[in-house]
Amino acid sequence: METRLNDNLLPLDQLMQHETPFYFYDLDLLRATISHINELTASHNAIVHYAVKANGNPRILKEIAAAGLGADVVSGGEIIAALDAGFSPGKITFAGVGKTDREIKLGLEHEIGCFNVESVPELEVISQLATEMGKTANVALRVNPDIDAHTHRFITTATADNKFGIAIEFLPQVVKRAHALPGINLRGLHFHLGSQITVMRPYQMLCETINRLLDDFEHDGTTFEIINVGGGLGIDYADPDAHPIADFEQFFATFHHHLNLRQGQQLHFELGRSIVGQCGSLIARATYVKHNRNKQFVILDAGMTDLIRPALYDAHHKIENLSSRSSERATYDVVGPVCESSDTFAHDCSLPTTQRGDLIAIRSAGAYGESMASTYNMRRLPQAVFSI
Numbered sequence: 001m002e003t004r005l006n007d008n009l010l011p012l013d014q015l016m017q018h019e020t021p022f023y024f025y026d027l028d029l030l031r032a033t034i035s036h037i038n039e040l041t042a043s044h045n046a047i048v049h050y051a052v053k054a055n056g057n058p059r060i061l062k063e064i065a066a067a068g069l070g071a072d073v074v075s076g077g078e079i080i081a082a083l084d085a086g087f088s089p090g091k092i093t094f095a096g097v098g099k100t101d102r103e104i105k106l107g108l109e110h111e112i113g114c115f116n117v118e119s120v121p122e123l124e125v126i127s128q129l130a131t132e133m134g135k136t137a138n139v140a141l142r143v144n145p146d147i148d149a150h151t152h153r154f155i156t157t158a159t160a161d162n163k164f165g166i167a168i169e170f171l172p173q174v175v176k177r178a179h180a181l182p183g184i185n186l187r188g189l190h191f192h193l194g195s196q197i198t199v200m201r202p203y204q205m206l207c208e209t210i211n212r213l214l215d216d217f218e219h220d221g222t223t224f225e226i227i228n229v230g231g232g233l234g235i236d237y238a239d240p241d242a243h244p245i246a247d248f249e250q251f252f253a254t255f256h257h258h259l260n261l262r263q264g265q266q267l268h269f270e271l272g273r274s275i276v277g278q279c280g281s282l283i284a285r286a287t288y289v290k291h292n293r294n295k296q297f298v299i300l301d302a303g304m305t306d307l308i309r310p311a312l313y314d315a316h317h318k319i320e321n322l323s324s325r326s327s328e329r330a331t332y333d334v335v336g337p338v339c340e341s342s343d344t345f346a347h348d349c350s351l352p353t354t355q356r357g358d359l360i361a362i363r364s365a366g367a368y369g370e371s372m373a374s375t376y377n378m379r380r381l382p383q384a385v386f387s388i
């Protein structure tokens with residue numbers, strides 16, 4: 001698939017009419033990505049929940065809800081956004097280590113499909129609130145599988161010493177506790193390894209861990225209706241045009257081949273980045289091109305307030321000059337206007353010779369871009385523009 005940014009969907013002169021910076025979303029690519037996911041999962045007893053935190057833009061949420069996916073939310077605000085976008089409450093799962101009483105009640109009120117619970121105290125609070133409301137809460141226990149994929153710089157959440165989930169050795173007693181609590185309907189187990197995972201080995205290890213767990217529980221007569229394996233599938237930040245759609249085939253096949261699901265068991269996924277990452281670009285203008293002793297800088301009107309990933313995780317995004325007609329190239333540091341040295345999008349980036357006013361695209365910015373934007377420096381939040 002060729003680049004969608006410059007093709008007929010969005011002629012440059014049309015892009016030029018919008019005030020920068022803004023996010024441009026290619027809805028065709030989003031739809032193609034979701035259809036691909038739906039095709040791959042159709043024949044299995046699988047539900048994909050979209051991780052709303054990756055991008056909560058209402059238009060994007062509507063597209064994803066309309067395609068039949070569920071929603072994975074991490075706050076009361078995201079529950080409301082998901083409901084507003086048309087996700088059915090039964091397909092909403094609510095994750096997070098610190099759900100407040102107000103957020104739990106909101107989930108119970110709307111009878112969401114599942115609370116992914118991370119501790120015994122949380123389990124007890126949910127049971128109590130549910131009982132008070134005359135309801136039972138659907139629950140999956142988030143297990144910390146203690147798997148470190150050792151993948152370069154991926155954001156890990158599943159090693160023994162981080163805050164997420166319940167340690168495997170505590171699981172049997174937590175399951176017992178869940179079964180004993182009056183307001184809890186224990187439906188399943190939940191796992192999530194981390195983010196931007198591009199090799200399948202950690203997922204394979206996860207499958208082996210889950211298989212062992214299910215065997216052990218079955219010995220004691222305990223079965224689970226849902227196995228939720230989380231998300232984290234990575235995308236190609238270096239070359240988005242070579243891989244506009246993530247390798248879902250390999251991802252789903254890994255679970256298909258390595259996970260021993262029991263009869264009737266549902267397999268749940270929670271994918272964020274891989275669904276929306278490649279459909280978004282941050283579009284900015286070069287405000288100044290500045291020459292210092294050893295470096296040239298392109299200073300954009302977009303900054304870390306619009307896209308914080310480079311500043312926060314040292315993340316790499318491909319940068320393109322959309323309007324330069326120059327055949328010569330130069331090396332620039334591409335930076336934002338915010339008063340922080342970390343407000344840098346790229347070091348030593350090769351671009352066509354760039355001038356004030358040129359339109360610049362920062363690619364693969366659909367996930368954890370707009371959703372992490374802030375108004376630091378009293379800047380405006382970036383706007384969103386959609387392909388037709």
Ligand SMILES: *Cc1c(COP(=O)(O)O)cnc(C)c1O
Nearest residue numbers: 051192195231232270271272273
């Ligand atoms: C953030 C998150 C996801 C989605 O992660 P991606 O890397 O965007 O796929 C899924 N599950 C949980 C519990 C999360 O916190």
